[in-house]
Amino acid sequence: MHLRNYKNVIFVVVLLVLALILLSYNFKHETGTGLVKKIVLEAAAPVQKIFVLSVKSVSDAWLRYIFLVGLEQDNRDLKKKINELNAELVLYQEGYLESQRLKKLLSLKDSHNYHFVAAQVIAREPAALSRTIMINKGSAHGLKMGMPVIAPPGLVGRLTDVSWHASKVLLFIDESSNIDVLLQRTRTQGIIRGAGARGCILKYISKTQDVKEGEVVVSSGIGGVFPKGLLIGVVSNVDRQDAGLFLKINVTPFVDFTKLEEVLVLATEEEEKH
Amino acid sequence: MIYYLLLPFLSIILVVLQISIADVLFSGRLILEISLIVVIYAGFRLDIIKGLTLAFILGFVYDCLAGSVLGLFTSIYVVIFLCSFLVSMGLSTEKMYFIALFSLFCSFLKEILVILFYNYAYGLDILKKTPLIFIPQAVLISLLAVLFFYLMHRTEGFLYGKAFPVKQRAGAGRLSSAA
Numbered sequence: 001m002h003l004r005n006y007k008n009v010i011f012v013v014v015l016l017v018l019a020l021i022l023l024s025y026n027f028k029h030e031t032g033t034g035l036v037k038k039i040v041l042e043a044a045a046p047v048q049k050i051f052v053l054s055v056k057s058v059s060d061a062w063l064r065y066i067f068l069v070g071l072e073q074d075n076r077d078l079k080k081k082i083n084e085l086n087a088e089l090v091l092y093q094e095g096y097l098e099s100q101r102l103k104k105l106l107s108l109k110d111s112h113n114y115h116f117v118a119a120q121v122i123a124r125e126p127a128a129l130s131r132t133i134m135i136n137k138g139s140a141h142g143l144k145m146g147m148p149v150i151a152p153p154g155l156v157g158r159l160t161d162v163s164w165h166a167s168k169v170l171l172f173i174d175e176s177s178n179i180d181v182l183l184q185r186t187r188t189q190g191i192i193r194g195a196g197a198r199g200c201i202l203k204y205i206s207k208t209q210d211v212k213e214g215e216v217v218v219s220s221g222i223g224g225v226f227p228k229g230l231l232i233g234v235v236s237n238v239d240r241q242d243a244g245l246f247l248k249i250n251v252t253p254f255v256d257f258t259k260l261e262e263v264l265v266l267a268t269e270e271e272e273k274h
Numbered sequence: 275m276i277y278y279l280l281l282p283f284l285s286i287i288l289v290v291l292q293i294s295i296a297d298v299l300f301s302g303r304l305i306l307e308i309s310l311i312v313v314i315y316a317g318f319r320l321d322i323i324k325g326l327t328l329a330f331i332l333g334f335v336y337d338c339l340a341g342s343v344l345g346l347f348t349s350i351y352v353v354i355f356l357c358s359f360l361v362s363m364g365l366s367t368e369k370m371y372f373i374a375l376f377s378l379f380c381s382f383l384k385e386i387l388v389i390l391f392y393n394y395a396y397g398l399d400i401l402k403k404t405p406l407i408f409i410p411q412a413v414l415i416s417l418l419a420v421l422f423f424y425l426m427h428r429t430e431g432f433l434y435g436k437a438f439p440v441k442q443r444a445g446a447g448r449l450s451s452a453a
Contacts, residue, residue, distance in 0.1 A: 008322045012356065015326050019333070019352050023345030027395055040338040044286050051294040059298070123290070123339075124297050132341035160341070168341060176396065197303070 038163040041134075045166035048123040048134060114227065117141055117265040122166070124260075131157075131174040131196065135263060138165045146225055148266045154231040154254030155179075155219060156263055167265075171257055172232070173200055180223050181232055183209075184216040192217065192232060192251060200233060202249035209247065211238050217251055227266065281328060285335040288312065293339065304411050307381070309336055311419045313351050314380055315426060317358020318367045329355035343395070350387050354380050370420050377419035381412035 119135035137143055139162050149156040149169045157177065161168035172179055177194040181202065190205045205211060215235040221228025231254045239248035288309055296306040309332050316325035333351030337344045361367065361376065385408045 005322075011323060012326060015330050016349075016352055016356075019330065019345055019349040021345075022334075023343065023349050026344040034344075036334075037338045037344065040286065040335055043283070044290050044335075044339055047287055047290045048294065051290060055294060055298050123293060134339075170341070 037161065041161060041163035041166050041168065042138075045122060045134065045136060045163070049136065052122050114266045114268055117143060117267050119167075119263055119265060121260045121263060124258075131171040131194065131257070132160070133157075133169045133171065133257075133260060133263075135167050135169060135265075136165065137265065138163045138167050140164050142267050143167055143265055144267075147268070148226045148230070149263050150230060150266060151255050151260055151263045154233070155226065156255055156257075156260065158225060159265065169263070173197075173253060173257060179226060179232065180220045181217050182220045183211060183235075184218050185212075186210060186215075189220055189222075190249075195250075198250070199236070199253055200251045202235070202251050203246065205247045205249060206245060207240060207247055211235060211247060211249060213238060277324065278327065281331050282335070285309075285328075285332045286339075288332070289335050289339050304407065304414065306418070307384075307411070307415055308418065308422070309333075310351070310354065310380060310384060310415060311377060311422045313355050314358045314373075314377055314419065315423065317355045318362045319426075322359060325355055325359065326352065343391075346388070346391060350384050353387070354384060357383070370423070373423050374416040374420050378412050378416040381415040382408075385412070 117137055119137040119141075121133050122136050123134040124132075133156075135149075143159060143162050145159050145162050147159045149158060155172055157169045157171040157174070159167050160170040170177060171194070172192070173194040173196060175194050175196060179192045180189065181192045182189055183205075186209065188205055188209050188211070191203045192200050193203055195201050202217065213235050217232040217235065219226040219228060219230040219232060233251040233253040235249055236252040237250040239250075292306045292308045296304060299306070313329045313332060316328045319325075320328065329351040330348060333348035334344075336342075336347040336351070340347065357380065358376070365372070367373065367376070
């Protein structure tokens with residue numbers, strides 16, 4: 001019998017203890033990206049890229065064929081929409097320029113000097129427990145843990161593991177993600193917590209506050225991880241029936257996480273100096 | 275020796291493959307955990323040194339790529355390998371219905387351990403998702419396990435002329451580390 005072998009029993013015990021030590025150490029110390037983990041991420045990135053590219057080329061060819069149906073009508077609708085949005089854009093540009101002038105008058109400066117690093121999504125983690133994606137840029141491109149990731153127009157998440165040429169992004173719909181936010185209309189502050197496939201939940205908004213469905217939620221800038229004003233989502237449901245002091249608010253993210261292909265990482269010069 | 279050298283690379287390819295396929299087929303709703311089936315297969319068919327190393331490395335790679343706490347799936351895969359190994363010593367593991375049922379059991383065991391860990395460590399109540407995600411996932415794993423074992427049985431037959439007889443009680447017939 002195998003287990004009667006003395007060496008085998010020692011091997012089993014050693015490996016089991018090693019696995020448990022690894023688990024308890026990483027749980028207690030939140031070690032981030034260790035060297036071995038970096039090497040695994042680095043080795044997985046090209047393999048993932050090959051799989052994603054081959055799958056994407058097949059699905060793209062199929063989708064292109066499907067999308068040809070009804071394309072003419074779509075084209076007409078889109079042209080109409082572009083004209084409407086162009087008119088709206090002019091108004092926003094005026095507003096932006098006005099705010100820049102006012103900022104200059106009041107001598108206000110941006111607290112961070114951001115620059116964008118564009119990256120491609122090379123893998124999605126479909127686990128029910130964590131919501132992460134992998135991108136093809138890493139510390140060699142100036143990325144560091146904690147940097148915010150966006151996919152215009154909205155926030156995607158932040159970097160949790162950074163290897164040399166690949167990084168892992170924790171999506172803000174992950175259950176362990178908490179972001180300080182503002183309701184754009186009323187400037188009411190709250191905390192948004194990820195709820196997986198259900199989007200996210202806005203917490204700590206008092207029942208006395210006037211919150212309506214369709215309201216835009218933006219990042220508050222408090223905490224220093226995410227800059228102020230990044231679009232997070234739209235209030236999809238407000239439940240006032242629940243017992244307790246606070247409202248139960250569901251938020252639908254702006255970003256469609258199932259269709260992410262390219263993202264932008266907001267790299268700050270301040271962080272790079274550290 | 276070549277087995278141990280190739281194992282990390284093959285584990286990475288397997289985990290990446292299962293993530294990519296699951297993403298295409300289920301848009302991230304379900305996990306196609308072929309790695310779990312491989313661990314069960316290792317428990318039934320490989321000797322303890324080879325199998326345990328496989329379970330450890332596969333779990334570690336899964337931890338690195340899945341974004342879970344490092345060591346969680348490593349520990350779970352080692353536990354599942356040991357369960358499979360012990361079961362294969364006492365029971366006949368060649369019947370397909372047994373493979374399907376045992377894979378179902380292992381899948382639930384894995385989910386229970388994950389739920390308990392997240393509940394204890396972070397206070398997350400992921401049990402709410404159980405009927406929506408975990409049950410179809412466990413059924414999928416049990417069905418895939420049958421297919422996987424059948425294909426491996428045919429592969430063994432192709433490579434060695436006939437499939438290895440499973441005489442687990444005596445330990446004979448296992449694919450040993452010396453092989």
